[in-house]
Structures are given as C-alpha cells and as structure tokens.
Amino acid sequence: MSDSSSELTHAQPNLTPLLDMVFQLITFFMLVVNFKEASLDQSLQLPVLGSARPVETKGDEDLLVLNIDSEGRLKVYGSTQDVRSYLAKEAKQEEVRMKAKNKAFKPGDELATTVVIRADKATPFKQLNDIIKACQKHNYRKFALKAMTRREGA
C-alpha cells in the first residue's frame, strides 16, 4: 500500500456576503418593531367593522390609548387603573405640554390629544359612556373608536 501524502487545504468560506445579508435582516426587524404595541391590550376582543380605517396620523398626533375590558375597567400596561385619576393625571400633563407649545392656551380649552378607545366588544354602553364623559370633563374632544377591519383568522 502506498503512503500518499495529501496536501492539507484550508477552506475559507467568504463570510462577508453572509454577514451583509444577516445585517440586512436585522435592520428589517429593527425597523418593523413597534414599541407602541406594548400599550395595546391584545386580550381584548374588538368589534369587527369593515369600514373602519387604519390610523392616518403620520405620528404627529398625540394619542391617549384606553383599553377597556368587558367589565368596563381601564387596563394600562396590563394593570387595572382608576379611570378618573388616570385621566386627570394625563390631562394635567397634556395641559402643561399645550401651554409650553401655545402661550394662548387657557385651562379649559380643548386638548389636542385624540383619545383612542379600545373597548371589548361585550362592554356595555353604560361603562363606556362613563369613560367618555370623564374624558369630556377633562376637555378631550377628539375620539377614535377602535375596531378590527376583519375577523381574526379570516
């Protein structure tokens, strides 16, 4: 048997294009990640309404998202909060912001923030109306009632 001495060859794959592609994928996922989703309670079952349009604020409008469960309780980042105290605190902060932006702003003027109501489809109107009235009391006038554009899984 002859002893053949084979030459050791170093296989060096070119990793640069692979790294490029991975970085592109990372960039994609970083761009599509939506941190605002954390404020949305995904356990709520929103009503389905074909004519509901997606939000077109282009990010220049302040939104106050209220997640309301089927019992009419306000959920903020998963914890139940008292609606009145929460709205009072938010409205006070908004007034300070508005005053800083616009010197002519007076207490009692309409707030620019849009109240986004994400209520469960089984929420009775009485509970919903109490929250809307509480918002109106704090000079919120612009509302957006959320609904799904189509049934989940459809």
Place this chain on the structure above:
Amino acid sequence: MRRRRRRTRAQAEVELNLASMLDMAFQLLAFFILTFHPSPIEGQLSLHLPPASPITNVATEKVDTAQAADAGATTAKTLEISVFANPKGDVSRVQVGLRGAFTGPADAVNLRKLEKQLHEAFGFAGTPFEQIVVRVAPNLRYEELMKVIDVCTRQKMPDGQMLRKISFVEMSESGSGK
C-alpha cells in the same frame, strides 16, 4: 537637496475574524425573529364628541324626518337616534327622530334601512343637521353600538363633509335620556 528615500513597507494583511461577528449577528437576528409578532390591523372611527351638556333641548329637537322635510326644519340642527337593546345587549329597535327605522337585530338588511332613512334626512337641502345625538340603552354592547355609529359616520352633511359630530346620551331603563 537630500533625496527622499522611498521605503517599501511590507503590507501586513489584516484579517478580521468574521465568524464571531456573524455569531453575534445571528443571535440578534434570532432575538428579533422570536419577538416579532405582527399584530392584526386595527381600524378606527374618528369622531368629534362634544360634551353632552351644551346640547340643550334634546327632547325638543326630536325631528321626524318626514315632518322636517315638510316644515323645512330650519331650526333643527341635531338629529336624534334612539337605540334600544334587548336583555342580551343586542339592538332590538332603532328610531330616527320619532320614526322607527327598524325593529329587530342590527343585521345588514336593517342597517340598510337605517342608512336609507339617515340619507333622506341628511340629503334634504333644507335640513341643517350638524350633529347626531344617539340615545343608547345602558346595556347595549359596544359591538352593536359600533354598527349604528358606522352607519351614522357614513352620512354627509349638506356642505359635503362627512358627519363626525356625535354625542351619546344614556337612556334610562324607562327609555328616556339622561
């Protein structure tokens, strides 16, 4: 003048170890893939809800659309819609002004009836309706209410703008607003 001597330096090849960088990039990629959860698209109905208090004389502004057409309804600016509910919280009856729009569930057929009636009311040139007051039964479910609001927000005012001013009034058990 001294001649400058050119030094020929041996070019040292710098080899970056891409494998470790690739490892880190893959870890980042795995994190983003695992945490990526595209949420379903949510839509919304944008409304301008003025407080209920300035809308005075709601009862006196109950408008029969047929009468409004006859009388010109020059003073009527608020159209009142009453939404009644059954014990399960579904729509049982809807009334526009004093006229009944439909009795029964808020299905496609009945909602078309309501839309037709509202279209007639808002389409009449002499009717200066600016907003709608919706009197709602307290136990009506949000899902059912949205069906009625959806029909309301599809109405156009005489100036061509979509109706966005809607107020809600809670109906008492006896059927009167509060």
